[in-house]
Amino acid sequence: MAITAPDNEKAGAAGRHPSAGHRGTALFRIYAIINKQFSSEALFVMLTFRKGLKDGIPIALGYISVSFAFGMLAVEKGLPLWSPILLSITNFTGTGQFAGIDLISANAGLPEVIFTLLVINIRYMLMSLSLSQKLVRTMPVWQRMVLAFGNTDEIFGVCIRQSEPLPMRYMMGIILCSYSGWNAGTVLGVLASSALPSMVRAALGITLYAMFIAIIVPPARDSKPIMKVILFSVLLSCLFAYVPLISSLGSGWRITICGVISAGLAAWLFPLDIKDSGDEQEAAG
Amino acid sequence: MSYTKILLVIFVMALCTYLPRMLPLALFRKQIRNRYISSLLCYLPYGILAAMVFPDIFGSTASLISGIAGTAVALILAYHKKGLLPVAVSACITVFITERILELTGML
Numbered sequence: 001m002a003i004t005a006p007d008n009e010k011a012g013a014a015g016r017h018p019s020a021g022h023r024g025t026a027l028f029r030i031y032a033i034i035n036k037q038f039s040s041e042a043l044f045v046m047l048t049f050r051k052g053l054k055d056g057i058p059i060a061l062g063y064i065s066v067s068f069a070f071g072m073l074a075v076e077k078g079l080p081l082w083s084p085i086l087l088s089i090t091n092f093t094g095t096g097q098f099a100g101i102d103l104i105s106a107n108a109g110l111p112e113v114i115f116t117l118l119v120i121n122i123r124y125m126l127m128s129l130s131l132s133q134k135l136v137r138t139m140p141v142w143q144r145m146v147l148a149f150g151n152t153d154e155i156f157g158v159c160i161r162q163s164e165p166l167p168m169r170y171m172m173g174i175i176l177c178s179y180s181g182w183n184a185g186t187v188l189g190v191l192a193s194s195a196l197p198s199m200v201r202a203a204l205g206i207t208l209y210a211m212f213i214a215i216i217v218p219p220a221r222d223s224k225p226i227m228k229v230i231l232f233s234v235l236l237s238c239l240f241a242y243v244p245l246i247s248s249l250g251s252g253w254r255i256t257i258c259g260v261i262s263a264g265l266a267a268w269l270f271p272l273d274i275k276d277s278g279d280e281q282e283a284a285g
Numbered sequence: 286m287s288y289t290k291i292l293l294v295i296f297v298m299a300l301c302t303y304l305p306r307m308l309p310l311a312l313f314r315k316q317i318r319n320r321y322i323s324s325l326l327c328y329l330p331y332g333i334l335a336a337m338v339f340p341d342i343f344g345s346t347a348s349l350i351s352g353i354a355g356t357a358v359a360l361i362l363a364y365h366k367k368g369l370l371p372v373a374v375s376a377c378i379t380v381f382i383t384e385r386i387l388e389l390t391g392m393l
Contacts, residue, residue: 057370132309133323148311210342230331272323
């Protein structure tokens, strides 16, 4: 706004002096160019640290309930009080940590720990690969390595909703907010082993799943290929979960296989036009 | 398990979680120009998230019926493009109310 104000004065003066008028329009053009640049930058400015923190709030709320249950379960399984807290600080993952306390309480060997965790976490490779295409292109490797720590299912889910390239500050906001919720929930769960009545906990169990539905359904409404990916993946996933022989496969494999098959088929049947940015918008159109 | 072994297991777990997250992000810095791969990466989040939600969501609550009720409410609200928080909170409240009704009718 401050930039357009002197611009109007020049336009007013243009009527009296032809020479000044030329200068006026030239200046006007420069101002217009500057303004245009500002407004195209404004798209990036929207994804601020604060916006990241705000987008992290629903994740943090969901996390508190999940990690609360995690902290309680770990104590019930007889683990030392510090271990679930240390697990949450160093791992920052749901499924892996729940499996981890089972492994620790069962006195499992290291090879078993490694195998189980890799199977559960293989989906992160796909998510990170997908996220690598959404980040600001110029982001240095060390920043990518820092935010990789926070590429959880939920943060990834919220990030893919953004149509603009994701800057580091936005990623830090969303990660810090969610990470705080995850660790606060763990500590609370460890300290107050039964502070929340079980009927409230049962109701909170659906939080993160409902959030995922809110992430995937709106784009599916606008894009038939996305709708088909989702329906096919759900069908496959239910098949994997309920059909006797293949249901023995862990959830890590199930999610990875269903995701790759459904997206792979869709990429073959409904390939997208490549654009420099905003693949999501292309899919939604 | 001894404290040192628990520490070791936690450290190994952290590594097994961080590496799969970090390697693709650090290695794939350029935009992928291949049409098939970039389409795949665009569809992948939806395939993965869908498989993550179903059928697990039905078992995330105290009873299958409340799980289905919560899922239905989440689907309807999400279809009308409500935000993450309204959808999540509404699903929780639906589950809570359904479970209280089930309790009263002796089904839970």
